[in-house]
Amino acid sequence: MNKQTPDNSNHSLESQVNEALDSSVDNLSPDIRRQLNQVRIKATETRTNTKLFWKSASAFSLAFALVIVWQFQTPENENIETPFADVLQEDLEMLDDLEFVYWMSEEEPSATL
Amino acid sequence: MIFAGVFGAECELNISIEQFLMQVEKKAYRMAEIATNDSHDALDIVQETMIKLVEKYADKNAEEWKPLFYKILQSKIMDHFRKQTVYRKFFFWKKQNHHLEYSESDSNKNVGYEPQNHAEDLRSPERELIGEQKVEKVTQALKNLSVRQQQCFMLRSWEGLNVAETAKAMNCSQGSVKTHYSRAKESLKKAIDDE
Numbered sequence: 508m509n510k511q512t513p514d515n516s517n518h519s520l521e522s523q524v525n526e527a528l529d530s531s532v533d534n535l536s537p538d539i540r541r542q543l544n545q546v547r548i549k550a551t552e553t554r555t556n557t558k559l560f561w562k563s564a565s566a567f568s569l570a571f572a573l574v575i576v577w578q579f580q581t582p583e584n585e586n587i588e589t590p591f592a593d594v595l596q597e598d599l600e601m602l603d604d605l606e607f608v609y610w611m612s613e614e615e616p617s618a619t620l
Numbered sequence: 621m622i623f624a625g626v627f628g629a630e631c632e633l634n635i636s637i638e639q640f641l642m643q644v645e646k647k648a649y650r651m652a653e654i655a656t657n658d659s660h661d662a663l664d665i666v667q668e669t670m671i672k673l674v675e676k677y678a679d680k681n682a683e684e685w686k687p688l689f690y691k692i693l694q695s696k697i698m699d700h701f702r703k704q705t706v707y708r709k710f711f712f713w714k715k716q717n718h719h720l721e722y723s724e725s726d727s728n729k730n731v732g733y734e735p736q737n738h739a740e741d742l743r744s745p746e747r748e749l750i751g752e753q754k755v756e757k758v759t760q761a762l763k764n765l766s767v768r769q770q771q772c773f774m775l776r777s778w779e780g781l782n783v784a785e786t787a788k789a790m791n792c793s794q795g796s797v798k799t800h801y802s803r804a805k806e807s808l809k810k811a812i813d814d815e
Contacts, residue, residue, distance in 0.1 A: 543646065
């Protein structure tokens with residue numbers, strides 16, 4: 508006797524059901540297929556738009572940060588002596604000369620060789 | 621160049637998830653349609669599932685998408701029935717099209733079920749095929765199951781998920797999956813063999 512084992516009967520049942528379901532999917536109406544297509548496109552477009560926005564925002568923020576950092580960098584300045592020091596030195600020398608001149612002018616009448 | 625690389629990688633990711641959705645959309649629709657007995661509701665459920673998967677889990681590895689997708693799908697189907705339960709309480713005088721109560725304890729309870737031509741969304745010429753009767757019979761038998769049993773059977777047998785993956789998708793224990801599956805097989809065998 509060819510006794511059908513539970514595994515065989517279950518396999519047969521599952522195969523029947525799977526085949527029927529596959530057939531029902533393969534024979535979906537064009538309207539349903541079109542609507543499924545639209546649903547899928549809408550779902551993936553949502554993701555693309557969101558990611559594109561955040562990518563653009565991140566790129567812009569990075570560029571802005573780089574500009575800010577570059578702006579705050581200053582070149583090294585050479586030490587420049589203030590001209591006032593030179594003027595001051597020159598004035599001191601001039602004052603010494605003036606002092607000598609005044610002294611000479613005061614002493615001149617009494618100056619003897 | 622940096623931007624092009626980043627955007628190029630993003631485009632490649634989108635194509636992959638789109639291809640995945642193309643693979644599963646028809647089966648998901650059929651599962652939802654068998655559960656809800658309404659093609660519009662089924663399309664809404666599939667749309668919500670796709671949007672949630674893409675928004676929340678597109679960055680996951682591709683091998684995680686399938687169990688995640690079906691987990692979300694099952695969740696949306698259950699949400700649909702919860703809304704129907706609330707709707708029925710407030711608008712109890714209105715006729716209901718949805719045939720199955722959402723209940724873990726129910727096995728073969730049909731509430732307000734009205735048999736419909738399950739092949740109505742098939743192509744017109746195909747309706748002449750003999751196989752349509754088979755499809756009708758199997759679909760009818762599936763719809764006579766409780767939601768949990770029919771979804772469990774389809775996930776395990778038709779979609780090929782293992783027990784652990786099915787349990788994760790249905791948010792139940794592996795023992796429950798085995799019980800649902802076993803009862804579903806019994807009922808289906810009886811229904812298909814009796815006709």
